Amino acid sequence: MSKPKIRNMEEFAAFSGISRPTVSKYFHDPDSVRASTKERIEMAIAQCDYRPNIFAINQNRKLTKNVGIVVPYLADPFFAEIARRIETLVIAGGFRPITLSSHGDPALEVANLASLRSIKPAGVLLAPLGRASNRTAIEEFCADVPTVNFDSNIEGVGTAFVGHNNTQATSVMLEYLIRSGEPPVFFEMKTPPNPNANKRRNAYIETMERLGHTPHIVHAEGEGWEMEEIGYRCGKQALISKQFATNTVFCSNDRLAIGFLVAAYELGLRVGLGEGCAMRVAGHDNHPFSRFTCPTLTTVSHNYALIAASGVEMILKVIESGVPDPHRKTTLFDGELIMRASA
Amino acid sequence: MSKPKIRNMEEFAAFSGISRPTVSKYFHDPDSVRASTKERIEMAIAQCDYRPNIFAINQNRKLTKNVGIVVPYLADPFFAEIARRIETLVIAGGFRPITLSSHGDPALEVANLASLRSIKPAGVLLAPLGRASNRTAIEEFCADVPTVNFDSNIEGVGTAFVGHNNTQATSVMLEYLIRSGEPPVFFEMKTPPNPNANKRRNAYIETMERLGHTPHIVHAEGEGWEMEEIGYRCGKQALISKQFATNTVFCSNDRLAIGFLVAAYELGLRVGLGEGCAMRVAGHDNHPFSRFTCPTLTTVSHNYALIAASGVEMILKVIESGVPDPHRKTTLFDGELIMRASA
DNA sequence: CTAAAATATTTACGCGTGTAAAATTAAGGC
């Protein structure tokens, strides 16, 4: 009932009986003040729920408690999922996450970085668009703001890169597919927006050759991030015109595979590895929806948990140390084969 | 090369040859200054890319340019899609969108509102969790901050509600299903997190009775937002134990339907409306993934575009007028039947 | 060309907090 309205830290300090600078220190780090002082302040907070004004706080701090998170396309559940994990970890680390999506647009990516710059983030976790990114703009940003690059590697960008071991993951899947049936044809976009795709293609070619098989690649036309649509349309064409040299298709990513499975379904091709199946399909990413395709999609999982944890750990370390690691470190986490019904 | 480093508005004003108050006025509204002045300022901006400090700006303005957007679960592509549209419109309106996800957690929803409150948003677009929401906390928030409620209606919350006409949409789909085959059984969660589900169930019962059919409802057990999983698990059980009175199933939402289709697929039940099909399945929402199910999902679409546009328009109107409309207005947009292969 | 209207400048203060330096007080060990 009698909730005293506190307008600023001055009034709150008076109310709690502690001096304002000490109160300020408390809000910066509650454990930096004496235990008895901390207790008194917290009692006062309980009585009048005062919160310091964020704008005033950040105006004078050289280092804010903001951590930016930029992803290329938040409407893609893959990025939504990893952003969600990162957000949770950033909050646990005592920082304030601000997630921005570039919606697949390089101009918006640049705008997002500009927007972040204006809130002086302590650090940024950046998953760039990739091929389409404005490299210069990103480099300029990283020169000013501590940045950890994740998911999609742009050489030299940020103080570190943490991501998925595309090479290992591709060969794990390949080895499985080859020992359990025909060697797969690789199905990918002709001009993929994401640089991971190149790693995967190269790993496919190398591993196939190492295992004594001839690589076959089918390219899907189409630009942008509508990968299910591209996988469906081009997959259907390729199936109809019998472009696949074997009965097994390894899609460059799960979203292509999701569209491809629809194409196969509509053509009456039974997908799976049992009797009476016409072909096998595998994906890559363990996309949240890969559990709900028909049939469920065999794929290689990113280590979401470790990638998120490691990325957050790295950016927090850079923030605390104050100086970015002089040598850019690349950390890759191995993928895990997720065996389901499609291959 | 010679990019002068401008540290604040003072320096920028000196650089551009205009006084600081006028520059300040320009950034508040570029058209409030003389055309020639505007041009000079914009020339200077092009030369040194200065941007006013957001924290300092917002500290003194009674009305910030921030607009909060809160959705219950951003990893759900449905909300990702509508959030994306809203963001775009908010930016076009000259405001700064800040999107937060409650990740299905009522405590995080409250935390998000607290977080928004501290950045003094001019207005907020809120899609609450629904049943799980902390009603008191939300009401307190809405009393202080202009809020437009969308997607999920909580009576009395916010100055307006804009959403989907569940009643109309349900009956449109029902009429279609009935005239093209057997009357459908309604498949829904026993304790749905979202209040739209109740509207849909009631509309189903009413419309069925109006059209002279007996309503049948199958309830899926399970809590939370993992609706595909629930639709799959419970759908499979219900199919095996033959709980469906007719060959047509109308799922309460697309995510349930997506899981249900996987169950039907695994049981070897051919879904669709042609010859040789064992059953029909329909959904509700036109979820981004409903185009890529097997078979593609017949559903009722939200009017994403109008809901987003109307919600943004309303909150901007409240912001500009300064006073919230005294009588809470509810605006519903009709759904559109999306005919695909599943029904 | 002149007066009225519109716009820009000057000056000055306020916002709520960070933070540094010096002075004071409290806590802990012997």
Next chain:
DNA sequence: GCCTTAATTTTACACGCGTAAATATTTTAG
């Protein structure tokens, strides 16, 4: 109980911009 050390208070200024009032300048209308 005294001394050392750590924590707190006092004082004072800074941050970057909003904004008001008075004044000066430019633009527009007649």
